[in-house]
Amino acid sequence: MRREYVPFVVAVVGWLGPAALLRAGDAQVTCSTCHTLQSAQLAKSIHKGLRCGECHQGPESYTITPTDLQRYTAPATLGASKPPFDHGSSFAGKPQRANIPELCGDCHANIERMNPYGIRTDQLARYWTSGHGKTLRNKGDDRVAVCIDCHNSHEIVSGKEPESRTNPLHVPDTCGTCHADAKLMAEFNLPVEVVDEYRQSVHGRLLLEQGDAGAPTCATCHGNHSAVPPGFATVGAVCGQCHQNASDNFATSIHATQPGFKGCVQCHGGGEGRHYHRIAKTTKPTGVMLQRYTHLLSSSPKPTALEVADTIHPDPKQLINQVLPTCTECHEELAEDKSLPKLFGLLDAIADAERYYVQTAHHLDQVGQGVLLVDNQQFEFEEARTHLIALAALQHTLNNATVEAKVTELKKVCDKVNAELTDLEDGLRWRYRALVPIWGFAMLFAVVLYAKYKALRAAFVKPLSGPSPK
Numbered sequence: 001m002r003r004e005y006v007p008f009v010v011a012v013v014g015w016l017g018p019a020a021l022l023r024a025g026d027a028q029v030t031c032s033t034c035h036t037l038q039s040a041q042l043a044k045s046i047h048k049g050l051r052c053g054e055c056h057q058g059p060e061s062y063t064i065t066p067t068d069l070q071r072y073t074a075p076a077t078l079g080a081s082k083p084p085f086d087h088g089s090s091f092a093g094k095p096q097r098a099n100i101p102e103l104c105g106d107c108h109a110n111i112e113r114m115n116p117y118g119i120r121t122d123q124l125a126r127y128w129t130s131g132h133g134k135t136l137r138n139k140g141d142d143r144v145a146v147c148i149d150c151h152n153s154h155e156i157v158s159g160k161e162p163e164s165r166t167n168p169l170h171v172p173d174t175c176g177t178c179h180a181d182a183k184l185m186a187e188f189n190l191p192v193e194v195v196d197e198y199r200q201s202v203h204g205r206l207l208l209e210q211g212d213a214g215a216p217t218c219a220t221c222h223g224n225h226s227a228v229p230p231g232f233a234t235v236g237a238v239c240g241q242c243h244q245n246a247s248d249n250f251a252t253s254i255h256a257t258q259p260g261f262k263g264c265v266q267c268h269g270g271g272e273g274r275h276y277h278r279i280a281k282t283t284k285p286t287g288v289m290l291q292r293y294t295h296l297l298s299s300s301p302k303p304t305a306l307e308v309a310d311t312i313h314p315d316p317k318q319l320i321n322q323v324l325p326t327c328t329e330c331h332e333e334l335a336e337d338k339s340l341p342k343l344f345g346l347l348d349a350i351a352d353a354e355r356y357y358v359q360t361a362h363h364l365d366q367v368g369q370g371v372l373l374v375d376n377q378q379f380e381f382e383e384a385r386t387h388l389i390a391l392a393a394l395q396h397t398l399n400n401a402t403v404e405a406k407v408t409e410l411k412k413v414c415d416k417v418n419a420e421l422t423d424l425e426d427g428l429r430w431r432y433r434a435l436v437p438i439w440g441f442a443m444l445f446a447v448v449l450y451a452k453y454k455a456l457r458a459a460f461v462k463p464l465s466g467p468s469p470k
């Protein structure tokens with residue numbers, strides 16, 4: 001064959017080959033030809049490298065008539081009333097909800113498959129331990145969350161992406177699609193307030209209003225895939241990931257070993273009922289502060305209420321009063337029980353330390369406003385602040401002796417600072433007093449000097465006398 005015919009022959013064969021397989025005018029199409037929406041969603045997702053068939057099976061392509069092509073791709077037929085399409089015998093169809101965990105797990109629980117991407121492979125295993133997984137497996141009830149409820153089916157992106165449903169900022173909404181659904185939750189006897197209470201909680205506000213990633217979201221406490229309540233006996237471990245001091249101290253308290261005591265949420269869960277998410281900031285409201293620290297606020301220049309709020313620690317009694325009804329589960333006769341007076345004694349000791357602290361802060365402010373340098377005292381005073389913060393955590397021991405020892409330490413620092421400030425003030429007063437003789441001497445000297453000047457002037461500068469020149 002002459003060389004110049006080669007391209008021509010190749011072109012004819014290339015054209016005739018597939019054409020010979022097709023009937024005249026037939027078209028070869030892929031899943032994406034008809035399912036433009038899913039194909040566009042997949043192309044934007046982290047799964048863009050996957051083929052449709054990896055989840056749906058079915059052939060790589062179909063041969064269809066031009067009429068069918070027109071029917072299936074015309075916008076009007078893509079609505080609800082699409083004519084049925086024979087996807088072939090290997091096609092697996094739309095995955096059943098109950099099969100989705102295993103479908104995703106096919107790759108995601110496969111270590112070899114996931115290794116190149118550095119993605120962990122425990123999601124499926126954890127899922128089966130979750131409240132969701134157990135109900136799906138044991139009761140066949142598919143109203144629980146399966147992988148796609150949190151991740152989508154085609155538009156899956158990493159949780160680091162701001163728009164992801166699993167991004168911490170969106171997790172409450174994602175869980176809320178079911179957990180804020182009153183009808184659904186009633187059927188499972190679960191409280192529907194959890195999402196709202198979380199949003200109102202100190203954690204929810206911090207995360208959702210201030211965007212502080214240090215605050216826990218639903219998945220932080222319940223696990224991304226485990227979705228089980230932490231359990232009252234071990235809830236301290238969950239909270240302790242961030243509140244180590246409070247949790248270590250609580251572990252030494254008499255309650256830590258009481259069966260039936262609901263751990264941290266017995267006190268921080270906002271009273272009776274299953275309101276375990278109503279965790280509030282324990283800092284005193286501004287009104288209470290204004291009342292209690294008027295002497296500080298009347299100083300000049302006035303510190304703002306916020307500054308005061310920032311320097312002093314939370315009001316423990318307010319919290320305890322709120323949860324008292326839950327204490328009666330064990331402390332039946334609150335009026336006769338010795339526990340409460342003991343607790344309130346402990347809280348009073350803290351309040352006393354707080355007052356001491358504020359007074360010292362006030363003293364420091366006053367002295368610092370004058371000509372004196374109080375940098376050293378300011379520095380020393382920081383230690384008192386550390387003690388104050390420690391006290392808030394230490395009260396979780398319920399151990400009066402431990403708390404009182406800390407209060408004594410705090411007072412010692414305050415006493416030292418106060419004494420130094422008083423010394424500084426005395427020093428200043430002494431210096432003012434010392435100035436009196438110096439000024440007296442200076443004035444005397446001036447008077448003497450003036451007298452001398454007068455005398456000299458009288459001796460040497462004779463007044464001009466005699467007749468004036470013509």
Ligand code: HEC
Pocket residue numbers: 029030031032033034035052053056057058059060062064068072082083084085086087093094095
């Ligand atoms: C010629 C157009 C066409 C092609 C090509 C096509 N589909 Fe479909 N597909 C349809 C239509 C129309 C429906 C809705 C009616 C029906 O269920 O048959 C549908 C339905 C589906 C469903 C939903 C089934 C259900 O049970 O609700 C899935 C999943 C699906 N297709 C996946 C695929 C995949 C994967 C491919 C490629 C392997 C593919 N389709 C190829 C037209 C097509």
Ligand code: HEC
Pocket residue numbers: 031032035038039040042047050051052053054055056094095097100148153154
């Ligand atoms: C990672 C697995 C996966 C891949 C890859 C995938 N799908 Fe799906 N697809 C699913 C799951 C899971 C569902 C069921 C969604 C549901 O129940 O809501 C689904 C549902 C569908 C449906 C039914 C309509 C709907 O959106 O619920 C169509 C049509 C469909 N897929 C088409 C495709 C096409 C076309 C591709 C390739 C471009 C593709 N899928 C790739 C997992 C996948």
Ligand code: HEC
Pocket residue numbers: 046047050054055100103104105106107108117119147148151152153156157158159160
């Ligand atoms: C055919 C194998 C396969 C299947 C089936 C599959 N995935 Fe994936 N998935 C992957 C691969 C591969 C990656 C990593 C892609 C990359 O990083 O480029 C991935 C990434 C992900 C990520 C992002 C992980 C991260 O980095 O944060 C999520 C989330 C995810 N898949 C969820 C799912 C869900 C949900 C399903 C079931 C609907 C599913 N996958 C089914 C292969 C699969």
Ligand code: HEC
Pocket residue numbers: 100101102104105108119120123124127132145146147148149150151157158159160164166167171219224225227
């Ligand atoms: C109740 C919601 C929920 C369900 C159900 C769920 N996930 Fe996740 N998943 C998350 C959250 C939240 C994250 C953490 C944020 C992120 O990385 O996307 C996550 C992370 C991931 C990741 C990234 C790697 C990792 O472990 O951090 C993969 C992969 C993943 N999920 C796959 C799955 C698979 C597979 C299933 C089903 C067996 C599933 N998920 C079920 C909420 C869920």
Ligand code: HEC
Pocket residue numbers: 131132135143144145146149150171174175176177178179184188190218219222227228229
């Ligand atoms: C698709 C709906 C749905 C979504 C989304 C969902 N859940 Fe659930 N969840 C349920 C249902 C239904 C139950 C009840 C299962 C049962 O108790 O039998 C449940 C149970 C739970 C339980 C166990 C309660 C118990 O006492 O055992 C926890 C914890 C939980 N979900 C947390 C979450 C978190 C956290 C998220 C979001 C990351 C989430 N869920 C997303 C439907 C959902």
Ligand code: HEC
Pocket residue numbers: 171172175176179190191194195198199203216217218219220221222229230231232235265274276277
């Ligand atoms: C700071 C940690 C924390 C966060 C954040 C958190 N939870 Fe919880 N959750 C708990 C604790 C503690 C319990 C109760 C402990 C137990 O029952 O073992 C609980 C219980 C639950 C229960 C079971 C309620 C019951 O009465 O049986 C559900 C459902 C639940 N949480 C869902 C959520 C959802 C949804 C979010 C996000 C909107 C969320 N949680 C955020 C700690 C948390």
Ligand code: HEC
Pocket residue numbers: 235236239240243245246247248250251255263264265266267268282313314315316317319320350391392393394395396
């Ligand atoms: C007996 C009731 C009670 C229990 C149980 C309890 N707390 Fe507290 N908690 C309080 C009171 C009262 C305050 C306010 C203390 C103060 O301001 O002096 C407080 C304050 C706090 C604070 C703010 C002060 C600080 O330390 O930074 C945190 C955080 C805290 N608790 C976490 C926890 C954790 C975590 C647990 C479980 C390990 C827990 N609490 C268990 C009563 C309790």
Ligand code: HEC
Pocket residue numbers: 202203206214215216217220221235238239240241242243264265268279280281282283314
């Ligand atoms: C992911 C970290 C994290 C986890 C887990 C966590 N918290 Fe917090 N919590 C924070 C942050 C951050 C703040 C706000 C900073 C602050 O004021 O101390 C906060 C604030 C608080 C406060 C208010 C403190 C105050 O000064 O008034 C209480 C009470 C509290 N958390 C209790 C809990 C309890 C109880 C749990 C477990 C059910 C828990 N936290 C779990 C991070 C966490």
Ligand code: HEC
Pocket residue numbers: 254255258259260261262266267320323324326327328329330331339340342343398399
């Ligand atoms: C599950 C049972 C239970 C609950 C609920 C409970 N306590 Fe106790 N508490 C005990 C037991 C048992 C003791 C040790 C015996 C005693 O002193 O009565 C104790 C002791 C105490 C003590 C004294 C510690 C000491 O050193 O003598 C205080 C204070 C206290 N509880 C406060 C509270 C407060 C406040 C609440 C409500 C938030 C509460 N308790 C709820 C069981 C419980």
